Amino acid sequence: MEGSRARHPDGGGGSGKAALYSVMSPDVFDARLDDEVESAADALRTHQREDGHWLYDLEADATIPAEYVLLNHFLGEPEPQLEAKMAKYLRRIQSDRHHGWPLFHDGDLDLSASVKAYYALKFAGDDPEDAHMVRAREAILAHGGAAHTNVFTRITLALFEQLPWRAIPVMPIGIMALPCWSPFNILKVSYWSRTVIAPLLILMSEKPRAANPDKVDICELFVTAPEEERRYIVNHTGAKLGYAFLALDMVLRRIEPLIPKRARRHSIGKAVAFITKRLNGEDGLGGIFPAMANTVMAFRTLGYADDHPHYEIARKAIRKLLVERGDEAWCQPCLSPVWDTALAMQALMEAGEPTSNASIEKACTWIRDLQITDVRGDWGSKAPDVAPGGWAFQYRNDFYPDVDDTAVVGMALDRADSSANDDALRRAADWIIGMQSKNGGWGSFDVDNTHYYLNHITFADHGALLDPPTADVSARCLSFLAQAGCGKDHPAVKAAIAYLRAEQEEDGSWFGRWGTNYVYGTWSVLSAFNVIGIAADDPAIVQAVAWLNLQQRADGGWGEDGATYWHEHKGEAKTSTPTQTSWALLALMAAGETDSDIVKNGIEYLMDAPHADGKWDEQHYNAVGFPKVFYLMYHGYPVYFPLWALARYRRLRDGNAKTTNFGM
Numbered sequence: 280m281e282g283s284r285a286r287h288p289d290g291g292g293g294s295g296k297a298a299l300y301s302v303m304s305p306d307v308f309d310a311r312l313d314d315e316v317e318s319a320a321d322a323l324r325t326h327q328r329e330d331g332h333w334l335y336d337l338e339a340d341a342t343i344p345a346e347y348v349l350l351n352h353f354l355g356e357p358e359p360q361l362e363a364k365m366a367k368y369l370r371r372i373q374s375d376r377h378h379g380w381p382l383f384h385d386g387d388l389d390l391s392a393s394v395k396a397y398y399a400l401k402f403a404g405d406d407p408e409d410a411h412m413v414r415a416r417e418a419i420l421a422h423g424g425a426a427h428t429n430v431f432t433r434i435t436l437a438l439f440e441q442l443p444w445r446a447i448p449v450m451p452i453g454i455m456a457l458p459c460w461s462p463f464n465i466l467k468v469s470y471w472s473r474t475v476i477a478p479l480l481i482l483m484s485e486k487p488r489a490a491n492p493d494k495v496d497i498c499e500l501f502v503t504a505p506e507e508e509r510r511y512i513v514n515h516t517g518a519k520l521g522y523a524f525l526a527l528d529m530v531l532r533r534i535e536p537l538i539p540k541r542a543r544r545h546s547i548g549k550a551v552a553f554i555t556k557r558l559n560g561e562d563g564l565g566g567i568f569p570a571m572a573n574t575v576m577a578f579r580t581l582g583y584a585d586d587h588p589h590y591e592i593a594r595k596a597i598r599k600l601l602v603e604r605g606d607e608a609w610c611q612p613c614l615s616p617v618w619d620t621a622l623a624m625q626a627l628m629e630a631g632e633p634t635s636n637a638s639i640e641k642a643c644t645w646i647r648d649l650q651i652t653d654v655r656g657d658w659g660s661k662a663p664d665v666a667p668g669g670w671a672f673q674y675r676n677d678f679y680p681d682v683d684d685t686a687v688v689g690m691a692l693d694r695a696d697s698s699a700n701d702d703a704l705r706r707a708a709d710w711i712i713g714m715q716s717k718n719g720g721w722g723s724f725d726v727d728n729t730h731y732y733l734n735h736i737t738f739a740d741h742g743a744l745l746d747p748p749t750a751d752v753s754a755r756c757l758s759f760l761a762q763a764g765c766g767k768d769h770p771a772v773k774a775a776i777a778y779l780r781a782e783q784e785e786d787g788s789w790f791g792r793w794g795t796n797y798v799y800g801t802w803s804v805l806s807a808f809n810v811i812g813i814a815a816d817d818p819a820i821v822q823a824v825a826w827l828n829l830q831q832r833a834d835g836g837w838g839e840d841g842a843t844y845w846h847e848h849k850g851e852a853k854t855s856t857p858t859q860t861s862w863a864l865l866a867l868m869a870a871g872e873t874d875s876d877i878v879k880n881g882i883e884y885l886m887d888a889p890h891a892d893g894k895w896d897e898q899h900y901n902a903v904g905f906p907k908v909f910y911l912m913y914h915g916y917p918v919y920f921p922l923w924a925l926a927r928y929r930r931l932r933d934g935n936a937k938t939t940n941f942g943m
Contacts, residue, residue: 312929315886319922320630322893323623324638326918331641333623334616335915336602338609339904341369341380342392343568345399346435347597347610350572352402353438354579355490359404361601364608366403369396370411371607378414379422383841383900383910385853388418391432394425394500398439401495416499425500430738431569438482438576439489441497448737449532450476452484453542455549459660465553466660468733469746470679470724473657474565477553478573484543487580551581555589557678563596566673567613571597612904612911614673617684619915620646624691625943626919630926634695643695646670646688647703651680658714661726665713668706682714682721683752683793686759690942693762708763711756712771719774720748720782721756723793743905749792750782754803758942761811772811779804780819787822794902795910796843798859801827802866810942815871824870827863828877835884836860840899844906857888857895861920865927865943873931882928885921894918 327333344365351357373396374381379388380396397415405412419425425436426446436442455477457464465473554574557564563571574593583590600611624642632639652667656678659665669680670688689707692700716727728746736744757775765772783789783804784797791799801823808820815821830837836855842848864881872878889896897917900910 311886312882312925316630316922316926316929319893319918319925320627320632323627323919323922324632326893327623327638327642331638331643331645332616332620333642333915334614335619335913335918337611337613337615338900338912338914339612340382340389340392340900340910341372341396342909343612344368344609345392345395346568346572347601348399348402349395349435349439350575350597352491352493352495353489353576355492357402357492361603361608362399362403364603364606365610366400366405368607368609369400370405373411373415377418378411379418380415382908384898384912386841386910388422390419390422391428393419393422394428394432394497395435397500398495398497401497402493407499419500420502424502425497426502434479434483436497438487439491439496444483444486445532447483449535450480450483450738451535451538452480452546452550453538454480455546455553463733463736466657467728467730468744469728470657471565471567471570471746472744473553474557474567474570474679475573477550478564478570478577481547481550481577482573482580484547485580487576547581550577558589558592559596559675559677560592561596561599562614562673562675563593563599565679566671566676568597568600568610569612571600612909615913615915616674617646617649617670617681617688618672619913619919621684621687621691622915622923623919625687625694625941626923626926628691628694629923629930631930634697639695640697643692643697643700646692647700649674650703650706651677652706654678656680658725661728662713665710666706668703668708668710669714670707679724680710682711682723683755685711686752686755687943689759690755690762693759694941704763708760708765711759715756715771715774716748718748719776719778720750720753721775722746722748723752743908748778750779750789751791751793751800751803753778753782754789754800754807755943757807758810761807762940762942767811775807776811776813779807783819783823787819787824787826789823792903792906794862795841795859795900796839796903797849798827798830798837798839798862798866802862802869805866805869806943809869810940820870824867824872827867830863831877831881835880836888837863837881838899841903841910844903854899855884855888856897856899856901856917857885857890857921858897858901858916860884860888861924864924865920868924868927868931873928878928882925885925888921890917890921893922895921 348362348365351362372380374388377388379393381387382389382392393415397412397419400412401407430448433442433446437444437447454463455465459466465477554564559566564574571593575597578590578593600614602609602611620642624639627638628634649670651669651671654677655667669682669685671677671679672681672684685707689704692704714726715721722728723746725746730745733744734742753775757772760772767773788797789800789804791797805820805823813820832838832852832855834855837859838852838855839859840853842851860881864878867875867878895917900912901916902911902913904911
């Protein structure tokens with residue numbers, strides 16, 4: 280199918296489009312809008328899989344494919360052909376500006392990602408004297424060298440004997456046996472942290488040596504060769520708690536070697552039991568690559584044979600994450616079928632797809648079957664009386680249903696308007712209400728996961744140990760509950776509204792935890808306020824609209840990148856993106872601004888932005904794993920969000936309506 284770029288008089292893109300549309304007649308504009316919506320909807324339908332679901336690639340930074348290569352060489356099982364493809368991918372995403380590897384498109388050099396990428400390229404056979412390797416090495420050394428990488432990277436380097444273990448904070452395996460009332464317990468950290476930490480503790484206890492059959496090293500990435508440089512470099516906030524945990528680390532460093540073998544074996548058994556209970560079949564521990572990779576290394580360290588069923592399934596789970604595109608390959612951090620399917624359903628229904636059509640009915644059936652109703656996951660420790668009823672992000676991840684996914688799935692099923700969805704919706708609403716935190720907000724996987732003092736431990740230099748409530752997730756929970764019929768007087772709704780009002784930034788925006796960034800957060804909240812019935816002249820909405828209007832760029836679009844997670848970069852925008860423009864438009868339309876020139880200009884930007892076969896061109900990373908640490912590119916976002924925004928504009932304008940009854 281021809282994309283609209285081929286049909287545009289000006290070839291698409293560029294700042295000259297405003298003049299084009301200023302002389303376009305209303306009839307021509309309407310016909311163009313209809314054509315864009317129908318073409319994009321047709322393309323989205325063609326990507327639906329036979330069983331009813333959608334799945335798009337999920338791409339992270341250089342870290343994940345680099346770690347895949349390193350895992351192979353830890354195990355002593357190189358895959359030369361695949362690694363050559365990954366090497367080509369890593370070379371392509373190396374920055375032309377600073378010659379290292381960033382965390383997001385066109386971002387600054389990230390030292391840890393760069394060290395891992397360089398090491399992976401050496402393993403794949405790149406000569407250290409090749410021009411791209413020389414430039415990367417010089418950039419890494421200019422930033423302090425490999426000794427200054429983060430804790431997770433230094434653990435990898437210790438496994439490959441590039442750093443001594445004393446360069447790593449102490450995390451005793453005995454942590455697995457600590458009771459719930461202790462200051463640190465495995466359930467007090469986020470789901471992603473606990474699934475990564477449990478197998479990692481085995482590695483830190485046993486201190487295995489990577490097989491590394493080719494004996495590849497990266498000595499050249501240290502500023503000086505002497506052993507004294509490769510010391511433990513402390514990363515903490517400088518707060519008093521940081522110094523306290525540093526002192527504790529020094530004590531543990533003396534005590535840890537004295538742990539009796541029997542106690543160590545007991546704790547390792549606890550870790551293995553934790554892992555195997557949550558192994559999650561071919562979808563892997565936690566459904567995320569770092570936890571899966573650590574599990575494979577831990578099983579190998581404990582002597583599991585290649586044909587051991589637990590080892591086999593853990594290895595298979597990782598292989599499901601691989602993507603090969605011609606002569607390039609990368610490894611995904613996880614898979615996103617439930618998220619993609621719920622959002623694709625919303626976009627198609629917005630475009631006018633009848634809910635009785637096979638595409639929607641098949642999607643509903645597929646997604647209903649994945650509701651988790653018979654497993655009480657880790658979340659149950661804080662909500663013991665709440666019945667299961669959520670959905671995971673991945674195909675399966677029964678111990679870790681996602682609050683955000685559940686809310687979005689719930690809104691899609693409710694909109695599909697079928698009695699077959701009633702029981703699933705009731706279970707989902709009950710579970711969402713039961714997962715609300717004390718402050719009225721929602722985290723993604725746990726209730727009241729707010730033990731903030733743990734962010735100061737020496738191990739947590741990434742600052743992503745916890746899963747506290749956030750505005751974007753909370754807004755979608757509020758949207759779902761409102762769409763499901765809960766009114767303003769419902770206790771959960773009242774608490775959620777109060778929480779979101781308190782979370783509004785001084786400039787009128789809301790922070791986006793899981794999408795980039797303030798445009799995403801503001802869209803989430805304005806959608807929720809709309810569906811719960813908060814008037815458009817409410818001061819919070821008026822201020823948010825003013826902020827969004829100020830963020831529109833000269834070309835009619837909106838854009839943010841990962842740098843805005845550093846507060847000093849808030850407001851910076853290098854370029855407009857289709858995804859963020861779509862979020863801004865959906866936000867403004869939810870606030871009653873459908874007829875504004877700001878919105879029309881944004882619609883024109885979307886119609887004119889380069890796109891083909893139902894997908895808009897987008898290089899910028901549009902989502903977040905962990906702010907300032909780990910970023911994501913959802914390849915589905917520039918497919919369904921532009922369609923969604925264009926279709927909503929058409930629906931609201933044609934109906935002369937100022938609001939919509941749907942929570943997204």
